[in-house]
Amino acid sequence: MNWYFYFRKSKGILFYTLCVISALIAIVPLIFIFYHTLSLGLKAINWDFFTQLPKPVGESGGGMGNAIVGTMILVGIGSLIGLPIGIFSGIYLSEYGNNPLGTLIRFFTEVLNGIPSIVTGVVAYSLVVIPMKHFSGYAGGVALGILMIPTITRTTEEMLKLVPRSLREASLALGIPEWRTILSIVLKTGLGGVVTGIMLAISRVAGETAPLLFTSLNNRFWHTTLDQPIASLTVFIYNYGVSPFDDWIAQAWGGALVLMLLITSLSLIVRNITKKKF
Amino acid sequence: MENNKIKIVAKDLSAYFGKTKAIDKISLSIPEKSVVAIIGPSGCGKSTFLRCINRMHETISNTKVEGEILLDDKNIYLMDAVSVRKKIGMVFQKPNPFPTMSIFDNVAAGLKLNGIRNKKFISEVVEKSLKQAALWEEVKDILSKSGMSLSGGQQQRLCIARTLAVNPEVILMDEPASALDPISTAKIEELIYDLKKNYSIVIVTHNMQQAARVSDNTAFFYIGELVEYDLTKEMFTSPKNKKTEDYITGRFG
Numbered sequence: 001m002n003w004y005f006y007f008r009k010s011k012g013i014l015f016y017t018l019c020v021i022s023a024l025i026a027i028v029p030l031i032f033i034f035y036h037t038l039s040l041g042l043k044a045i046n047w048d049f050f051t052q053l054p055k056p057v058g059e060s061g062g063g064m065g066n067a068i069v070g071t072m073i074l075v076g077i078g079s080l081i082g083l084p085i086g087i088f089s090g091i092y093l094s095e096y097g098n099n100p101l102g103t104l105i106r107f108f109t110e111v112l113n114g115i116p117s118i119v120t121g122v123v124a125y126s127l128v129v130i131p132m133k134h135f136s137g138y139a140g141g142v143a144l145g146i147l148m149i150p151t152i153t154r155t156t157e158e159m160l161k162l163v164p165r166s167l168r169e170a171s172l173a174l175g176i177p178e179w180r181t182i183l184s185i186v187l188k189t190g191l192g193g194v195v196t197g198i199m200l201a202i203s204r205v206a207g208e209t210a211p212l213l214f215t216s217l218n219n220r221f222w223h224t225t226l227d228q229p230i231a232s233l234t235v236f237i238y239n240y241g242v243s244p245f246d247d248w249i250a251q252a253w254g255g256a257l258v259l260m261l262l263i264t265s266l267s268l269i270v271r272n273i274t275k276k277k278f
Numbered sequence: 279m280e281n282n283k284i285k286i287v288a289k290d291l292s293a294y295f296g297k298t299k300a301i302d303k304i305s306l307s308i309p310e311k312s313v314v315a316i317i318g319p320s321g322c323g324k325s326t327f328l329r330c331i332n333r334m335h336e337t338i339s340n341t342k343v344e345g346e347i348l349l350d351d352k353n354i355y356l357m358d359a360v361s362v363r364k365k366i367g368m369v370f371q372k373p374n375p376f377p378t379m380s381i382f383d384n385v386a387a388g389l390k391l392n393g394i395r396n397k398k399f400i401s402e403v404v405e406k407s408l409k410q411a412a413l414w415e416e417v418k419d420i421l422s423k424s425g426m427s428l429s430g431g432q433q434q435r436l437c438i439a440r441t442l443a444v445n446p447e448v449i450l451m452d453e454p455a456s457a458l459d460p461i462s463t464a465k466i467e468e469l470i471y472d473l474k475k476n477y478s479i480v481i482v483t484h485n486m487q488q489a490a491r492v493s494d495n496t497a498f499f500y501i502g503e504l505v506e507y508d509l510t511k512e513m514f515t516s517p518k519n520k521k522t523e524d525y526i527t528g529r530f531g
Contacts, residue, residue, distance in 0.1 A: 098339060166374040170437070172337055174388035174444050175364030184391050188378045 037257050044254030054220050054236075060247055064255050066222045070137070070231040071259065074216060075206050077141025077226075082148025082201060087194065089149070090156020095182055097157070106157075113150035120146050121211030129215060137223060137230035140216025144208060148201040155197025159190040195274045203263045209234040233259045282309035285448060285478040286331065291345035293326050293335055300326040302502045303345065308448075308495075313470060313479045315493035315510065317486060319525065322499040324482045328450050331480065332366040333359045349448070364392075367446035371453040373433035375425030375440070382421040384436055388444035403443050411439035412469050431462025438469065449473065451481040455488065467492050486526055490514050498522045 048063045055062030089109075093102050124143035129135055163186045171181040187194065217229040218239065233255050240252035286308040293301045301323035308314050316324040329335040330343055333354060346353050354362045375384045383390070385404045394400060404421075408414040413435040417428070425436055434454060441449060451470070455463040470479060470492045483489050489496050490510060497507040498519070506513065506522045517523040524530055 164374075166370060166372060167376060169334060169337065169368075170370065170374045170376070170440075171387070171391070173332060173334055173363055173368035173370075174391075174440065175360050175362075176388060176391045177360050180391050185376060185387075189376070191378075 034260070037253060037260060040250070040253035041255075041257030044250040045257065049251070049254055049258070053222065054251075057245065062251075064231075064233065064236055064251065064258070066219065067231040067233045067236040067255065068258060068262070070216070070219070070223065071206060071233040071262070073137060073226070073230065074140045074144055074212065074232055075202060077138065078144030078148055078205050079202060081142060081145025082152060082205075083198065085145075086149045086152025086198075086201070087156050089153045090194070091160065091182060091187070093153065093157040094160035095186070105153075109150045109153050112146075113154070116210075117143075117147055117208050118210035118213075121213065121215055124211065124215045132227065134227075135215060135217035135229040137216050137226035137228070140212045140230060140232065141226075143211035143215045144205040147205050147208065147211065151201040151204065152197055155200065156190075156194050159193030159197065160186055162193065163189045191274055195270060199267045199270060203267065206259065206263050207234060209238050213238075233262075282312055284308070285310040285350065286480075287346075287348040287351075288327075288331070289346040289348070291327070291330060291343070291347060293323070293330050293344075294342040295326075295338070296340050300502055301330075301499075304499075304504045306497060306504060306507055308478055308480055310478050311474055311476065312494040313474050313481060313492050315489035315496045316480065316482045316499060317484075317489050317496060317525070318499035318505075319530070320484075321501075323502040324499045325452050327499070328368075328452055328480060328482050331448070331450055332363050332368055334363075334368065364388075364444055365446055366448040366450060367441035367444060368450045369434070369438050369441055369452065369454045372457050373430055373437050375428075375433050375436050377424070377426050379425060380422045381417050381425050381428070381436060384425040385439045385443050387440060392444075403445075404439075407439040407443040408436075410442050410473070411435045412465065412472075413439055429462070431458050431465060434458060434462065434466060435469065438466075438473075442473075446477065448478045448480070451479065453482055453484060456484060463488070486514075498525060500525070 048061060049065075050063060050068060051065045052061070052063035053066055054064065089105060093106060096102070097105065121143050123146065124139050128139035128142050132139070167185055167189060168181055171185040172178065176185075212232050212235050216232060216235075218235045219229045219231040223230045237252045237255045237259070240248040240255065243249065243252075284307045288304055288306045288308075290303045290305055291301065292299060292303055304323075304327060316327065318324050326335060331347055331354075335341055335343055336359070343355065347355065349357075349362070349365065354366075376387060379387060382401075382404055385407050386400050389400050389403060405414065405418075408417060413432060416432060417436075420427075425433065428436060434457075438449075438454075455466045458466065467488065470481065473479060474494075481489075481492065493510045495507065496510045496513045498505045498513070498517075498521070500521055506517060506519045508518070513522065514526060517526060
């Protein structure tokens, strides 16, 4: 044991400590946000919060039942648009995209990813709201769907590229057609990662406010059809959070907590369903 | 080469990667129900030749094949690639079971993913294929476990069973034992010996003893060309070409 041994050893310890400290710093904000939301939001949450409509100013009580359902519906419509387009373009990029068109799509996806979400709201406004002449749940869904596409496309591509070529070859050599190989072997093998990407995209759009402000707007009542304005948790949180009333602000915290729990539980459920068998 | 009917004929077969020629005008006949070994130093094109026989070469982008391969006198390059691969199965160098599938599903994959739904038929074929691949006794109680839970040698026999399940006429093996220990290698070689009763087999190998042990005919490739092709016992006892002799005596390669 000479000095060099200790020098080498301490470099290792230094590196390890640095990693641990950074990891801790990374999760500290998350813990604070979670704790803060939990402590403030829990007070506003009761059975009525999930089942009742918002009460007019001055009346206490009421809930955000319509907004909770609204957020689920908006994210649902968004997923109906974003999932198939995102997954299939990811498959295209990974399996066939080794050409100029693939490079072009990759470039545009990256640009799309960098566009502020409010701009996507404007796009949905001009695509859906203006032709329909009124705000609607469809418009909000379209805005969220567009936002989901780039995340899903790129994660799907990256995850499928990780599937070894030898598995594709094994399948093709069995006389399994290429489309079947991609769906049943490649996609199935990379499913865990693809699902992570999907959950990331869903979590992101479920927390979006800006693109909903001028697409689905808001609604203080239960919506009856999707072509009318529809409530969402995020817009409610925004409206209530900037209001001067204490009980509204408390309910905004409640809404934030519910949104957080919704996304977390959805994520856990989906992960469990698609969990690897082995 | 004498008595048997000819199963596969390669006529002036050349294959390219981009502009590089990997094999140059190879002509070779593969007799039915026998084993042909292809030997040669690394980069001589033996794997490429093998992958041309079931049209796997073209699955790599920017590749090209010239010439003909006749399977029972029909040019496979005029047939549908998918149906060619059902008739000509392939076992790869590294065992590659499907990681998301159980042992049973790995063997059934070729049937299930080609749309066969009859459960009774599938399980019969799985059992028969695993027995043919000499793996049944080891896995019959753990069919629902992951294929990845098996040892390397078992995985390779699983891959052979998977290939057999599609009921091919020809089996191509690309150094099937090179990633395995000597005991597993011996099992694979025994298996090849059994399989040639029913199948035509082409095996690429780096191991000359293996070629000598398992094959009836041997082809020696050198830098993309076929140098010598003869009965294995002739080839290893009295090679006609100087290069072949140098290679099999270990003077280069």
